[in-house]
Amino acid sequence: MESINIPAIVIGRLPLYLRTLQLMSIEGRLVTSSQELGERLGISAAQIRKDLSQFGEFGKQGTGYNIIFLTNQLQKILRVDHSWDIVVVGAGDVGHAIARYQGFANRGFRVVAVFDNDPEKIEQKIGDFTIQDINNLVPVIKETGVKIAMLSVPATHAQTVTDTLVKAGIRAILNYAPINLNVPPGVQIQYIDPVVHLQRMSFYLE
Amino acid sequence: MESINIPAIVIGRLPLYLRTLQLMSIEGRLVTSSQELGERLGISAAQIRKDLSQFGEFGKQGTGYNIIFLTNQLQKILRVDHSWDIVVVGAGDVGHAIARYQGFANRGFRVVAVFDNDPEKIEQKIGDFTIQDINNLVPVIKETGVKIAMLSVPATHAQTVTDTLVKAGIRAILNYAPINLNVPPGVQIQYIDPVVHLQRMSFYLE
Numbered sequence: 001m002e003s004i005n006i007p008a009i010v011i012g013r014l015p016l017y018l019r020t021l022q023l024m025s026i027e028g029r030l031v032t033s034s035q036e037l038g039e040r041l042g043i044s045a046a047q048i049r050k051d052l053s054q055f056g057e058f059g060k061q062g063t064g065y066n067i068i069f070l071t072n073q074l075q076k077i078l079r080v081d082h083s084w085d086i087v088v089v090g091a092g093d094v095g096h097a098i099a100r101y102q103g104f105a106n107r108g109f110r111v112v113a114v115f116d117n118d119p120e121k122i123e124q125k126i127g128d129f130t131i132q133d134i135n136n137l138v139p140v141i142k143e144t145g146v147k148i149a150m151l152s153v154p155a156t157h158a159q160t161v162t163d164t165l166v167k168a169g170i171r172a173i174l175n176y177a178p179i180n181l182n183v184p185p186g187v188q189i190q191y192i193d194p195v196v197h198l199q200r201m202s203f204y205l206e
Numbered sequence: 207m208e209s210i211n212i213p214a215i216v217i218g219r220l221p222l223y224l225r226t227l228q229l230m231s232i233e234g235r236l237v238t239s240s241q242e243l244g245e246r247l248g249i250s251a252a253q254i255r256k257d258l259s260q261f262g263e264f265g266k267q268g269t270g271y272n273i274i275f276l277t278n279q280l281q282k283i284l285r286v287d288h289s290w291d292i293v294v295v296g297a298g299d300v301g302h303a304i305a306r307y308q309g310f311a312n313r314g315f316r317v318v319a320v321f322d323n324d325p326e327k328i329e330q331k332i333g334d335f336t337i338q339d340i341n342n343l344v345p346v347i348k349e350t351g352v353k354i355a356m357l358s359v360p361a362t363h364a365q366t367v368t369d370t371l372v373k374a375g376i377r378a379i380l381n382y383a384p385i386n387l388n389v390p391p392g393v394q395i396q397y398i399d400p401v402v403h404l405q406r407m408s409f410y411l412e
Binding site: 008019041077179197203 | 306
């Protein structure tokens with residue numbers, strides 16, 4: 001697959017298709033259509049067909065998509081047909097919520113370790129995890145080969161920690177600190193900042 | 207301001223400009239440029255100038271932007287020159303993290319109430335908040351006139367709660383449940399699902 005030729009905006013929609021298909025499976029559904037997916041997602045059926053056609057032929061004209069088959073195909077495309085290990089850096093309230101988050105199950109990810117630099121937090125428990133000293137971060141990443149980190153440290157520390165993560169071998173960072181980060185080419189970065197989303201809505205409020 | 211004529215994608219970038227300007231102020235900076243903003247954000251300087259020009263003239267050729275002035279203007283445009291009250295529905299781990307989140311300060315929002323339907327959680331404390339019975343949700347929204355909700359209930363309950371929120375007068379919902387929701391025209395909705403972001407990155411990992 002020539003992933004390099006597929007626009008990031010198309011890749012960005014695939015997880016939404018996958019999530020919707022997985023919910024349909026839970027509902028006991030077997031077959032769906034681009035029309036139905038589109039209605040659930042607020043995306044046109046034509047857009048969905050066009051996006052999926054970049055990766056192959058997944059449905060037949062008139063009979064729709066087999067939900068299990070398309071789910072499996074999307075899991076392969078997004079490389080979540082197996083589970084990725086994740087380290088969480090920063091064990092504040094956000095880090096706690098991430099470490100205990102139930103929504104990773106069956107979606108391709110699992111938290112394997114949580115780190116903090118606060119002596120009062122190190123060795124404390126979050127659910128099944130024992131918070132580890134951030135000084136162990138680099139050796140743990142190198143030893144386990146983990147490629148993905150979720151970052152929930154204060155904005156003032158986020159770039160320094162990011163540099164450390166990248167040097168240790170992390171290749172994808174989901175950043176919860178409210179700051180844009182510099183990463184070298186080949187390292188993926190995504191952001192979650194609830195205030196950015198809230199401000200995108202407040203613009204439209206009277 | 208004819209907000210209706212400005213593409214949502216432009217509005218979507220304004221919170222990133224505002225966040226970066228506020229960080230620059232914390233750094234003690236007074237003046238910036240579209241070039242510098244662009245470098246921090248990975249957006250072209252031309253794009254930033256074009257976005258801002260939709261709302262007026264904020265900088266002078268060659269002297270750049272006054273950071274405090276542009277911050278104030280963006281706060282007015284995004285309607286966060288005052289603080290919006292927010293209700294949080296769902297007091298699980300995510301709801302806890304939202305209720306205790308320190309990142310709302312000076313960015314235009316504040317949580318005023320937290321609700322849950324679990325008798326074991328109702329009347330419990332989260333920081334300064336006492337978790338309220340979800341049966342009080344509609345009267346509290348109507349009485350206080352709050353317009354924004356953050357939703358952190360299970361996916362199976364999210365649409366029902368959304369319908370209730372909208373009927374009670376909520377006009378903007380930030381949804382943490384991993385499901386797309388239907389809202390009527392005029393109601394804003396935004397989504398935070400960490401797995402969607404992780405899958406957008408795992409596609410590129412080997």
